[in-house]
Amino acid sequence: MPPVIEVRDLHKRYDDKIAVDDVSLTVQEGEIFGILGPNGAGKTTTVECVEGLRVPDRGEIRVLGLDPLRDRAELTRRLGVQLQAGHLPERLQVAEALELYGSFYPEPADWRALLDGLGLADKAKTRYAKLSGGQKQRLSIALALIGNPRVAILDELTTGLDPRARRDTWDLIEGVRSRGVTIVLVTHFMEEAERLCDRLALIDAGRVVMVDTPAGLTERARIEQRIQFRPSRPMDDHLLTSLPDVSGVTRRGESVIVNGNDNALNAVTTVLARNQIVAEQLRVEQASLEDAFVQLTGKRLEPGPR
């Protein structure tokens, strides 16, 4: 099956700044594909080229087999777009906006169901200017989905939403995907990427660092496990440091912290059991996608959305 989105050797420069240096990626039908990276990495420029809003300097793009610039009219009917900064006239009411935008498409979705799913049902008569930041954000998601698109590109999906609204939005997006819609998600929010994305492209400084599943990325970063516990009786650190799977042992108060590879937990519990030591308050910290990101790019992401 041909990919839904295919980007090859994309390059885009603004004046003297290279926004996208060399990006290639393919998105398969029905998946949620994440584009992850720090601010200024070129994520938004990449998707804006895919949407046909910007003209690339080099490279080739196909969306559903269409050229975003040459086949604009056809593409806009099948592609739903949520812009990072996309606004509506201040005095337009929520329901009016959805009905208006719905009339642009051949087979629009039921806007009332969309409003319900996004928790905006009681705002139908509210003017755009009177909505809170999170409500505007949810409306922009609704507008991206109003045309019943085959593909939806969502830029900073849940930025500005409170945790509850964020989880509701994730549920909605999973519902949309289960109807067969392919979704591209631009995000710098790790929890979101881990929860929603089937595959992720890690973008840094205008280049794709790697593409993998969230679990695959974490694994490839080869981050050590961290095991923390409180021994039931005094013990010698040497018991643990002598294990080949353990790379380091430190103490914090009464707690022992052990670093090691995937087998470390097994090895540690075996040794403790043999010595009749009980590991109280045992905690194992798995490497998160965030750790993987730092490991792979040497950079931190932003401290998450406001």
Next chain:
Amino acid sequence: MSALHTAERGSATWRLIKAESTLCVRDKVAPLWGIGFPLVLLIILGSVSDLRQPVEGSGGLTYFDLYVPVLILFNLAILATTSLPTTLAGYRENGVLRRMRTTPVGPARVLAGQLVANFAIAVVAMVLFVAVAGLGFGVDLPKHLPGFALAWLLAAAALLAIGLLVAALAPGRGPATAIGTVLFFPMMFFAGLWIPISQMHPLLRDIAHYTPLGAGMGAFQDAYLGHFPSAVPLLTLTAYAVVCAFVAIRRFRWE
């Protein structure tokens, strides 16, 4: 299939026009300053008996007779310098036009919707002013009605094109408002809002004939006196409409 698409586009365009008209009314500038204010002025001026004296050099028209076309032009000038450019520059500044670029309809039809909405408001104002002046204060209809209609259409086209040009050239909503305000007063002066054109200094009178509202006034006056408007004002209005619209379309940016 293509007929289906045409039908969809038709309904989308119609909905856009409806939405833009609703927004124009909610914005209050067009209804208050474009219709309400000149209408109140018309009623007040119509009650002043001194204004029923004929103006020298105006073919027997009284001061009040001349105020009816002046206020019709006042309405067009408010729409062109305040309502239209501020709204469109605001749409660009707030990403409304950019958002429209991602839909099958595209931003050009938002522009068209705004133009149609303003045009509709102008038609309502013109009919209302002529009716109130006629029924309330006994001002006769223009004696040459087709000439009057043509003059009004050309004046509306010229003024809306000027509004579009302001929206195209202004970098944002603030500058658009400023440019519009600066344009409004001299344009209204040359329409004869403060002194009838025929009473102006000869130099100012010559300038007035080549300003959009002065030309509009000349054409209206001909129509009121029963002639088909003369060529100079009609051509002047046409030139403003064509040149401003051309430059505006060339220079307009969606973002």
